[in-house]
Amino acid sequence: DAGVIQSPRHEVTEMGQEVTLRCKPISGHDYLFWYRQTMMRGLELLIYFNNNVPIDDSGMPEDRFSAKMPNASFSTLKIQPSEPRDSAVYFCASSLGGPDYFGPGTRLTVL
Amino acid sequence: DAKTTQPTSMDCAEGRAANLPCNHSTISGNEYVYWYRQIHSQGPQYIFHGLKNNETNEMASLIITEDRKSSTLILPHATLRDTAVYYCIVRVALYSGGGADGLTFGKGTHLIIQP
Numbered sequence: 001d002a003g004v005i006q007s008p009r010h011e012v013t014e015m016g017q018e019v020t021l022r023c024k025p026i027s028g029h030d031y032l033f034w035y036r037q038t039m040m041r042g043l044e045l046l047i048y049f050n051n052n053v054p055i056d057d058s059g060m061p062e063d064r065f066s067a068k069m070p071n072a073s074f075s076t077l078k079i080q081p082s083e084p085r086d087s088a089v090y091f092c093a094s095s096l097g098g099p100d101y102f103g104p105g106t107r108l109t110v111l
Numbered sequence: 112d113a114k115t116t117q118p119t120s121m122d123c124a125e126g127r128a129a130n131l132p133c134n135h136s137t138i139s140g141n142e143y144v145y146w147y148r149q150i151h152s153q154g155p156q157y158i159f160h161g162l163k164n165n166e167t168n169e170m171a172s173l174i175i176t177e178d179r180k181s182s183t184l185i186l187p188h189a190t191l192r193d194t195a196v197y198y199c200i201v202r203v204a205l206y207s208g209g210g211a212d213g214l215t216f217g218k219g220t221h222l223i224i225q226p
Contacts, residue, residue, distance in 0.1 A: 043214075
């Protein structure tokens with residue numbers, strides 16, 4: 001099993017640009033979670049999906065953030081426009097409702 | 112807010128047992144105790160979850176007190192590769208009728224294994 005796959009692993013962009021992070025969950029998993037990790041705030045849940053449907057997006061910080069899951073094998077997290085305070089490591093995780101399995105993360109730097 | 116309390120950091124000598132405590136005094140009957148760890152620059156890694164029985168796998172043992180208000184994760188023979196932040200999290204069980212929800216991470220315990 002390849003595990004959760006995230007791309008890109010690193011992203012450097014300038015303030016105001018659109019950023020798209022991608023996630024491929026483990027095959028057969030029906031839950032998908034997006035988390036963000038910063039030194040100040042630690043690991044925070046942003047949004048999660050069940051069977052491709054968003055269940056709870058209360059952790060999404062602002063309207064600049066949006067997430068989609070067009071099918072069971074792909075999800076995106078988009079930031080438009082990006083700001084320096086969005087710099088963080090973004091993790092995707094998937095599960096069958098039990099233990100969550102995390103991807104390696106995308107380290108985002110917004111200059 | 113996280114519903115668990117853990118020491119901020121702990122040291123342990125290589126080869127010795129590392130005992131990581133967690134207090135979850137407000138745990139509900141339908142909540143499991145989950146343990147994850149995060150090695151520097153990697154994603155969190157699932158270790159264990161349990162309801163009330165003690166558990167053991169190839170990595171560690173989980174001891175949950177009878178009143179379920181605290182638990183201890185035990186790494187029996189710690190190695191340098193076990194240096195990581197260890198998170199204890201309580202989470203509603205699927206069987207209680209709801210679906211899964213996201214994990215609420217606290218600050219965890221930074222375990223440092225000394226050579």
